[in-house]
Amino acid sequence: MKKPSSRIREEIARLQEQLKQAETREAERIGRIALKAGLGEIEIEESKLQGAFEELATRFRGGKGQATGRKSTTDARTGSETSSALAPGAAEGGIGEA
Structure with missing residues (x-):
């Protein structure tokens, strides 16, 4: 039996709310x-x-590339620039945003 479109929309709305809550928890954890x-x-x-965060994520994934599919803004950086880019403010602008 197929689900009616209204039930599918309700399920999508519920899943979107769950996603929003999960992203908020993750953002708060990283921010802390x-x-x-x-x-x-x-x-x-x-x-x-x-x-800098994308480079860090790649490093912890074992260098397997980005899971987001986005083009990296740091392709031209070298390894020494990576650490200086992360250390000077890895929390600025992203804490608490969800």
Whole structure:
């Protein structure tokens, strides 16, 4: 028996709410960790910060590339630039956003 479209829409709405809650929890967790590391006091452009986080995520995935499918904003950086890009403000601009 097929589901009526109204039931599918209800299920989609419920799943979207669950996704929003999960993303909020994840953002709060990462934000707390960044603040504990002292990164909340450092100013950095949001695009540079995102690039540094993408590089960090790739590193922890074992260098298997990005799961998001987005083009990296840091393709031209070298390894030494990566650590300096992360350290100067990895928490700026992204804490608490969901």
